[in-house]
Amino acid sequence: MTTASVPMAAPTTRMGSDERRELVLEAATIVFGQRGYSGTTTDQVAAAAGVSQPYVVRIFGTKEKLFLAVLQRALDVLMSAFRRAIAEDSEESVAHRMGTAYVDLLKDRGLLLSLMHGFVLGAETEIGKVARCGFLDVYRFLKNEAGLTAEEAADFLAHGMLLNTLVGMRMTDEYDTDPDARELLDGSLQHKLPLLLEVTDPTRKA
Amino acid sequence: MTTASVPMAAPTTRMGSDERRELVLEAATIVFGQRGYSGTTTDQVAAAAGVSQPYVVRIFGTKEKLFLAVLQRALDVLMSAFRRAIAEDSEESVAHRMGTAYVDLLKDRGLLLSLMHGFVLGAETEIGKVARCGFLDVYRFLKNEAGLTAEEAADFLAHGMLLNTLVGMRMTDEYDTDPDARELLDGSLQHKLPLLLEVTDPTRKA
DNA sequence: GGGCTAAGTAATCATTCGATTACAACACTC
DNA sequence: GAGTGTTGTAATCGAATGATTACTTAGCCC
Numbered sequence: 001m002t003t004a005s006v007p008m009a010a011p012t013t014r015m016g017s018d019e020r021r022e023l024v025l026e027a028a029t030i031v032f033g034q035r036g037y038s039g040t041t042t043d044q045v046a047a048a049a050g051v052s053q054p055y056v057v058r059i060f061g062t063k064e065k066l067f068l069a070v071l072q073r074a075l076d077v078l079m080s081a082f083r084r085a086i087a088e089d090s091e092e093s094v095a096h097r098m099g100t101a102y103v104d105l106l107k108d109r110g111l112l113l114s115l116m117h118g119f120v121l122g123a124e125t126e127i128g129k130v131a132r133c134g135f136l137d138v139y140r141f142l143k144n145e146a147g148l149t150a151e152e153a154a155d156f157l158a159h160g161m162l163l164n165t166l167v168g169m170r171m172t173d174e175y176d177t178d179p180d181a182r183e184l185l186d187g188s189l190q191h192k193l194p195l196l197l198e199v200t201d202p203t204r205k206a
Numbered sequence: 207m208t209t210a211s212v213p214m215a216a217p218t219t220r221m222g223s224d225e226r227r228e229l230v231l232e233a234a235t236i237v238f239g240q241r242g243y244s245g246t247t248t249d250q251v252a253a254a255a256g257v258s259q260p261y262v263v264r265i266f267g268t269k270e271k272l273f274l275a276v277l278q279r280a281l282d283v284l285m286s287a288f289r290r291a292i293a294e295d296s297e298e299s300v301a302h303r304m305g306t307a308y309v310d311l312l313k314d315r316g317l318l319l320s321l322m323h324g325f326v327l328g329a330e331t332e333i334g335k336v337a338r339c340g341f342l343d344v345y346r347f348l349k350n351e352a353g354l355t356a357e358e359a360a361d362f363l364a365h366g367m368l369l370n371t372l373v374g375m376r377m378t379d380e381y382d383t384d385p386d387a388r389e390l391l392d393g394s395l396q397h398k399l400p401l402l403l404e405v406t407d408p409t410r411k412a
Numbered sequence: 413g414g415g416c417t418a419a420g421t422a423a424t425c426a427t428t429c430g431a432t433t434a435c436a437a438c439a440c441t442c
Numbered sequence: 443g444a445g446t447g448t449t450g451t452a453a454t455c456g457a458a459t460g461a462t463t464a465c466t467t468a469g470c471c472c
Binding site: 220247248249259260263264268269 | 458459460461462463467468469
């Protein structure tokens, strides 16, 4: 008999709680992004993060608080990306650089979609509060720090929402089969399109 | 003792199945619009429609089929509104008339929001199919029948998605308290804003 | 007016899910 | 190396939910 009869004592070392929290947040972002708030179970998040379900709820308290943390993190990442975009010096316009930065966020899988799910759940008291506040923060940033006019800012947001919608409905699935889908995606993404295709379908060859 | 010991025999007459189906669809549209697909229960829909929960699922088979019917109806109503808008003769541009028609759809409560919830659920096999197909139908309509260029059509769709998002997050709740919210809503809706405010908050005085 | 079809419900079932509890083991301090 | 707090899990619970079954009654046709 071996010294350990316990079933598979973990060979890995333990993890700090901050690190673990961030890991779960990233996993949750992916799952919430594709199934939505109500459609996601804490069990799915736990499985995606490689921890047990009770641990997920203990870290965040409730599923709602977990989703709120996902939303807040997504908004923070978004704002950081925009700040970086307007800080860099380039020949491109500020709006163009921010657009590029926005599309680049697709690499953080589920981030824009989790945001989108939060945005359309304004009827949920707490979620709605975070969504409205976060959205207005972005709008203010576009006007006050990026120097866009009100109309330019609205246009920017509008095309962002269109992109989110196209990604959410997996319009990329029709990219090869439907010329209109291709045209729509080309128009929304321009040179960033290969990134989207790669993110949404890892098997595709460039 | 009264002649009827049965608990409240309905004083109302019975209803044809088509009529009843439409009634349930409308109720479902409202509920799905504010809670999303997974967040809505068949019981909530039944209560909103004034029928029993088992009856709702018997009419549509499953909750998913009910949601698909809601989506299809919403797309049909949308396309009808657009066709009517381009048919009428007016001094306004086609795009302007369609925009007005789109905003008018807010009167059909939950319709645009149910659509939006469907749009961001592309990962769900059946829902995704209907969403992509319906969205592309609209895009083709804008180009082929309304005579918009590809870019104009994308702009139109983008601002539609922004409007849906603003409504979904209940940005109207901040209309009186936040000048940026007000500006954003004014820009997205122009003269149609009173309609939105009335729809989202029936207690408000014009 | 009797039977037949369709509208509609009450009761209930099997799952699923978020949350709680109790317990285990690793790492750190003294 | 004993004690202790933190990381982490197994087991389980109660409520919610979609679906099924069996039953009731209204209208309708002959």
